[in-house]
Amino acid sequence: MIRFDNVTKSFFGHSAALTDITVQIQDGDFVFLIGPSGAGKTTFLRLIIRDLLPTKGKVFVGGQEVNILPVSNIHLLRRKIGTVFQDFKLLTDRTVFENIALVLEILGKTPHEIYHGVRDVLELVGLSDKANFFPLQLSAGEMQRTGMARAIVGGPGILLADEPTGNLDPETSLGILHTLEEISKLGTTVVMATHNVDIVNTFKKRTIALHQGRLVSDELKGQYKIYTKPKAHAVKHRT
C-alpha cells in the first residue's frame, strides 16, 4: 500500500510542486496519475521511491515511512518498486538481456536464476527474439518494453510508470498498456503517470488528477478532464 499524508513538496525558489496531498493506493490497484505538464506527477512518483523527501507530511510504502528511511536502506525500498521512465533509461552499451539482468545481479541471483528470470520477462513483454540487441537497435516501443521488463524482473510489489507512452505512437502505447494490465493482474500495484487522454478514457481505471500540485480528483473508472483551477472542495478521496 502507498499512502500520502498531507504531503507538500516545495523546491527552493519555486512554488510548491505538490501541496497537501493525502491519498491512499491499495495493493494490486491500477491507478492513472493524470494532469498536465508541471502538475506534480513526476514529483509524486519520486517521493514514493525516496528520490525526493517531502517538505511536509509523510509518505508510506508497504507500511514503512519512507521519509525516515536511513540512506543506507534506500536501495532496499527501491528493490520493492519497479520504475518505468518516459526516456527508457537503458544502458546503451549493454544488450537487452544485460539491461534486464542487471536487476537480478543486484539482487544477488545466480547465473542460472538470472538466465531464466530474464527469459521469462522477455517472453511476457514479447521481446524474446531481441535479447541480444543493443537498445539503439530497437524501436521506441521495444525500448519501453525492455524498460518494463527490467522494472518487473525482480518481482516488485509496486510498478511506477512515468509517462511510459510519452514517446510512443498510439498503437504501441496500447500494447504497453495491455502489458501493464497483465502485470497488474499478477498482483502488482501499478501507478502510471500520464497525460494521454485516450489511454485514460479507454482503460477506465482509478484516476488521480493533479493540477498545479494539488489533488483535484480521485475517481474509480475516471475520465481525463481538463482542470483550469484546482478546486480542493471538489476532491473525492478514495480510502
Added chain:
Amino acid sequence: MKINMAIRTHMRRSPYQTFAAILTMFVTFLVSGFFFLITVASAQILRYFESKPQITVFFEDTAGEKEATSLKLALEATGQIASTEFVSKEDALVIYREQNKNDPLLLEMVTADILPASLEVSATDPKYLSTIEPIIQKADGVEEVVYQRDVVETLLSWTSAIRSVGGSLALLLIINSLLIIMTVIAMKVALKREEIDILKLVGASLWYIRLPFVIEGALYGAIGAFGAGSILAGLIIWLRPFLLTFVGQVPSIGSLLYDPVGASLVLATAGFVVGMVGVGVLLGGIGSLIALARYLKF
C-alpha cells in the same frame, strides 16, 4: 555486469587518465621506496656502530700487550669501565681476513706486522668517557684513538637529514597521488553519472556502485607500487657487489646481501615488493573513497 568487466571498461574508456594515475603512483612509490630503503639501511648501520666498543685505542708498532695491559689496569681502576678487550696484531689479521674473505687480492698484500694492536674499551655509561679520555691520551705507546661517538653522531645527523628530506618528499608525493586518484575517479563518476543514476533507481546499494571505483583506485595503486617496488628490488640485486664492499661489514646487511640467490635476500625483496603493493592498494582505495564520498551520494 561483473565487477572486473566494469573496471576493465572504466580503464579502457579513459586510458590517459588511467595512465596518469598509474604513473603518478609509480613515481610516488619509487621515491618513497628509495628513501625508505635508505632510512632502513642507515638505521642498521647506526645500530651496528652503536653496538661497537665506544673507544678503540690503536697502539704503535713497537708497543704491544704490555702497554695494553697497563692501560687496561689504569682504566679499570676508575670503576667506570664495563669491558675491555685486547686485539693483538694476529687477532687483527684474523678480523681483517674475515672482513675481506671475498677479495683474495686484499688478503695477499696484508700481514700481521702492518696491522696495529688495539684495545677496545666500553664505559658503563657514555658520560664517563670524558674522565676516561685523559687516561688514554697519557698512556704509553698509543698511536690513535677512535671514538665511536664521533662516527655515531655524524651518522645520526645524516640519517636524520635523509629521514626529514625523504619523509617530506614522500608526503608531498603521497598527497599528490591522492589528489590525482581523486580527480581521475571523480571524472569517471561524472562520465558514468547516467549509469549510476539508473543503478540507484533499480535498487543497487551504495557499495554495489562504489566497489568498482574503489577497486579501480586500488588497482592503480597496486600497479604503480608493483612497478616501483620491482625496480627498487632489481636495483638492490644489481648493486649488490657494490653495496657489499660499501656496507657489507654491517652484519645485518652483509648477511642479507652475501648470497645473491639466498632465501633471505629473495624473501626480503619479495616482502618489500608485497609491502609496497599493499600500501599502494591502501592509498589508491583511500583516494577513491574520498572522491566517492564527495561525488557519489544517494
